[in-house]
Amino acid sequence: MADVAKLAGVSGQTVSRVVNGNDRVTAATRLKVETAMKQLGYRANIAARALATGRFGTIGVVTFNLSAVLNVRIVEAVATGAQARGYSVSIAVVDAPTEKDVRAAVRGLTDRAVDGVIVIEARVLDTPHLQLSDEVPLVIADSKAAHRHPTFGMDEAAGARAAVDHLLELGHATVHHVAGPAGSNPAQRRRAAWQRLLKRAGRAIPPPVVGDWSPRSGYDAALRLLADDSVTAVFAANDQMAVGVLRAAAELGRRVPGDLSVVGFDDLDFAPFLTPPLTTVRQDLAAVGRRCLEHLIAQIETPAGPVTASGTSRFVRPELVVRASTAPPRR
Amino acid sequence: MADVAKLAGVSGQTVSRVVNGNDRVTAATRLKVETAMKQLGYRANIAARALATGRFGTIGVVTFNLSAVLNVRIVEAVATGAQARGYSVSIAVVDAPTEKDVRAAVRGLTDRAVDGVIVIEARVLDTPHLQLSDEVPLVIADSKAAHRHPTFGMDEAAGARAAVDHLLELGHATVHHVAGPAGSNPAQRRRAAWQRLLKRAGRAIPPPVVGDWSPRSGYDAALRLLADDSVTAVFAANDQMAVGVLRAAAELGRRVPGDLSVVGFDDLDFAPFLTPPLTTVRQDLAAVGRRCLEHLIAQIETPAGPVTASGTSRFVRPELVVRASTAPPRR
């Protein structure tokens, strides 16, 4: 910076002003500085700036298990958006979804110099008003609203309702459920909504089978479920498990959708090309990511601005996509 | 830090020594300092440290399209490994796989304070010895070796060979190919290997159909391919497109594997649960990520150490997993 200042014949402070946008610099001096910068290939030192300002231009993202398609979509949306807003993104992958680990990850990130943190799916069910950071704004991407931090997510209940209603309207006596893992908020909420809807409709509530989101667990679950001949409709908590359900049905000689209707959740890109094409609930995770990011940046840039108590939480509505894996039950 | 020093009754420098591991500090003073740190909740300021040392403890990852499962696996391996080694990870998502954009992303990252960069799939085919950064070590995760930077990737040729050999050995007259997009190195190499193998075996080389990795493109490709009744074997460049191929076959009334054998590439977690379970080439992307990371960290920590010219490039061998989507052709 000193070199640039000397070459341009101005003070370092003026260079700083030019670099940081329009303080008040004459067009003439601005030009001088800019040409000097270009000539010297000047690039600001981020560490020095961070030291001087206390801001880092970085957003931290905490996530379990990046390989879950769901999470990746959010991360991608956050990364893209953050870049566009001039922030970089640091990611921390947490092994176990325990409060301790998440807290450690958040701490690692704040140690590490971030202006804000996004936690994808808190999963910590036992702490009603989890406070993960008090030094930096933090938002949570989750479908559970009861966090102390602002939360954005999917309206899982609406998604589950779309799926269950669809199956009931087709005439199925009841709907069986292959649930996601117990520790997951989305899984819990989908399951709870499914159960509530059946009860409200006065239908039998069969015990759900719990999987772990993987195709294999869906397959195993379906093998157990389909031992019962009366099962005509299955709502799987995600598309991956639905794939396993379809496979099990094929092996057991149950025609889909003739003998068995299957609904998934997510609308992954392969869903339309399964055999049969999968009826599923499409969720726009990128929208969730974008909302989290916007909110976080707002909090970062106007510290006292968005007075977001635990109330601020909005949920994106998913949408049922009907394909060929559902039909009225055989009589 | 000053507060800690005062409380512990030592100089700031001694605190610094304690923080940065074992310079030479008496156990007694170390203890004093540590208790003072704990008492005050001291946490080092990364920006200040970076300013003083010129090192950041951060690794940058440049990737196209995070939603490609392939890339995510590498990112995840890098993130996990980096965390374990005390580094944080910054990701930059690049829209278009052009040299300009990649260069900009790398620059953004180095501006941003990283000690090294990993670029996932360079894709820039027109520059034979692409030099992306001269200020910071950079390694590339790609299956093309001709980069100026150290490169780690999959042995695509071996994977393609396993697939094609398998189909030929089953007795198919030739193998059709649904290729990945032209700009992708893995796609190019799989395709080239496929072609080379057919030629070597003296078989007809049908024109490949090019997709974009998506299930839909695989579906479209297969519709075209299967218009020809004589097609008995298809090698799809990834599992997603293979899903589309399976779907098209089902719609056209071609039984798999009776009428048509299909091989994929990747072994995604749903592959065993497709109808029929997909024969595919399993690749261990996490291993690629780990190798990249190790090499990068070695370069960072011993600047003159690994004298990695363009020669250093190692490729992980993929492995054929035979399932139920392949069989000898009907006669």
Next chain:
DNA sequence: ACTCTTCTTGTTTACGCAAACATGCATATC
């Protein structure tokens, strides 16, 4: 013509840490 504003630019300083150098003390060596 004079003061009062307003606007641009310069000067000083602090951000928090670690590198380099300096010091003092204890132990080893003859």
Next chain:
DNA sequence: GATATGCATGTTTGCGTAAACAAGAAGAGT
């Protein structure tokens, strides 16, 4: 017992930037 050696600790300084304050110049108003 005097000098040399090594080790633990302290002091000084600089990393590159922006904030806070200061100063000078130009224009507005009376």
